[in-house]
Amino acid sequence: MTTAPPTPLGKKPTRAKLERTNDPERTTADIIEIATREFAEKGLAGARIDVIAEATRTSKRMIYYYFGSKEALYRAVLEQSYSRIRTIEAQLHLEDLAPEPALRKLVEFTVDYQLANPDFIRLVMNENIHRGEFLAQSKSIQQLNVPAIDAVRAVYERGVAAKVFRAGIDPVDLHMSISALSFFNVSNRHTFSLIFKRDLDSRSALAARRDAIAEMMVRYVRL
Incomplete structure (x- = not known):
């Protein structure tokens, strides 16, 4: 069973983020889709995780939760x-x-x-x-x-x-x-x-x- 990534203290997740959290396959697919464009345009060094997070309506923390690191996301x-x-x-x-x-x-x-x-x-x-x-x-x-x-x-x-x-x-x-x-x-x-x-x-x-x-x-x- 996939557990939801932790939510920062003091912040309630939005409905959109809750839906994505409960659908990890969709979330990771969306992240990879946006990350593909980011890495293709800027390379590994120039790509920014915060840009990917904003475009996918997630957070840097969630991306690291699913992929572990920027390099691991690039590999994915x-x-x-x-x-x-x-x-x-x-x-x-x-x-x-x-x-x-x-x-x-x-x-x-x-x-x-x-x-x-x-x-x-x-x-x-x-x-x-x-x-x-x-x-x-x-x-x-x-x-x-x-x-x-x-x-x-x-x-x-x-x-x-x-x-x-x-x-x-x-x-x-x-x-x-x-x-x-x-x-x-x-x-x-x-x-x-x-x-x-x-x-x-x-x-x-x-x-x-x-x-x-x-x-x-x-x-x-x-x-």
């Missing part, structure tokens, strides 16, 4: 962000498609997901600044990435067996190449757009770029 945000993309990937049903369409679907999903979730890109960039320190502390994130590689491997090996993909490609390297192209499409689009005077945010430009990335990856593995 990373875990939730990786869990979300991996959960959706698992629902693509790539095994129902022939190898080449399956690979295209995986690439297009990765491009679309990262474009629609720039906070995920910023979190990954921030974690790289920390040299993966907090990701390394999370066993769940490391376990989450195993199915992602297995999915790429399964599609690729089916393609090799069907003699449509060439042999000798490392699935981890293939996954990295898909991620790199999709990642750059979000992380560098503002600077790239300014330098080369391109409108990269138009619907037609986004669709063309997604198609180009998918085509590059298919041609890379094609026999």
Whole structure:
């Protein structure tokens, strides 16, 4: 049974706070949602717990009650962000498609997901600044990435067996190449757009770029 966090002496909790206290899953989900934006925009060092508390109508004390520390909250945000993309990937049903369409679907999903979730890109960039320190502390994130590689491997090996993909490609390297192209499409689009005077945010430009990335990856593995 989950106990409610302590209320500061002399203060009565508001009705909204009482409702949140009695629904710890909703409370922690709200905190993680707001914390995701705060950490994505400002990084671990710049993010402020009081800002997160105010936005979620909770208190710093409650956040520490649920997560223990700012670093632990940051780690929970990373875990939730990786869990979300991996959960959706698992629902693509790539095994129902022939190898080449399956690979295209995986690439297009990765491009679309990262474009629609720039906070995920910023979190990954921030974690790289920390040299993966907090990701390394999370066993769940490391376990989450195993199915992602297995999915790429399964599609690729089916393609090799069907003699449509060439042999000798490392699935981890293939996954990295898909991620790199999709990642750059979000992380560098503002600077790239300014330098080369391109409108990269138009619907037609986004669709063309997604198609180009998918085509590059298919041609890379094609026999």
